[in-house]
Amino acid sequence: MTRLQMLAASLSWTLVASPLLYSGDLSRYREFELDSNLFQVARQAGMQPEEVKNLYERPALIQELSWRAGSNDTVKEILFSFYDGELFRMIVDYDRYTTEGLTAEDLIEATSMIYGDALRPTAEITLSTIYGRDETVEVIARWEDPDWSFNLVRLEYEPSFTLAVLSKRLDGLARAAIDEAIRLDIQEAPQREIDQKKRDDMARASEQEEARLVNKSRFRP
Numbered sequence: 001m002t003r004l005q006m007l008a009a010s011l012s013w014t015l016v017a018s019p020l021l022y023s024g025d026l027s028r029y030r031e032f033e034l035d036s037n038l039f040q041v042a043r044q045a046g047m048q049p050e051e052v053k054n055l056y057e058r059p060a061l062i063q064e065l066s067w068r069a070g071s072n073d074t075v076k077e078i079l080f081s082f083y084d085g086e087l088f089r090m091i092v093d094y095d096r097y098t099t100e101g102l103t104a105e106d107l108i109e110a111t112s113m114i115y116g117d118a119l120r121p122t123a124e125i126t127l128s129t130i131y132g133r134d135e136t137v138e139v140i141a142r143w144e145d146p147d148w149s150f151n152l153v154r155l156e157y158e159p160s161f162t163l164a165v166l167s168k169r170l171d172g173l174a175r176a177a178i179d180e181a182i183r184l185d186i187q188e189a190p191q192r193e194i195d196q197k198k199r200d201d202m203a204r205a206s207e208q209e210e211a212r213l214v215n216k217s218r219f220r221p
Helices: 003-017 038-045 104-115 168-218
Strands: 053-056 062-068 075-083 086-094 124-128 134-138 141-144 148-153 162-167
Touching: 038 062, 038 075, 038 086, 053 168, 062 168, 075 168, 086 168, 104 141, 104 148, 124 148, 124 162, 162 168
Parallel strands: none
Antiparallel strands: 053 062, 062 075, 075 086, 086 162, 124 134, 141 148, 148 162
């Protein structure tokens, strides 16, 4: 067996090992299930719910939780995204070293062993990455049904591959909520600046008054 074949076999086993009971179930990646709640995901990842990051709070609560895999795992990190506390997306970044030398075809073959034949669409997908920015990339391969979608991509700045796993229903709701949250932020930005300036002015005035009272009592001409 060649080195590349061994790596491909290792990746395949890692993918298969956890979700054997859910073979072909596109609602799951390993032990993590789309549409499950934040507390369940955090518990499965060995994290605390308090570690979640709030991105937007209206019109819906959008949160992210970043989980780092252990050593020798083919996965480096998973970014979990939540819509009102429900998991709607997983961005799975594969480790560059434990997948070194593997081609897209190797990953497609290993993933297809679990989730069935891959589609090769002419499509793009926009991802919110662990680096805090969105990136639109070409879909290399896709596994999907009416409710769920797995998308294999390669980010511009990453030497390895990424798998975007999403709930179609919740992803659509989350995207609409994020667009509205951004619109509201832009609309209300001028008033927020005015309110912040008032708070800053009041804080400076209070500091000045405290200093005045202290210095007045001890001032000697």
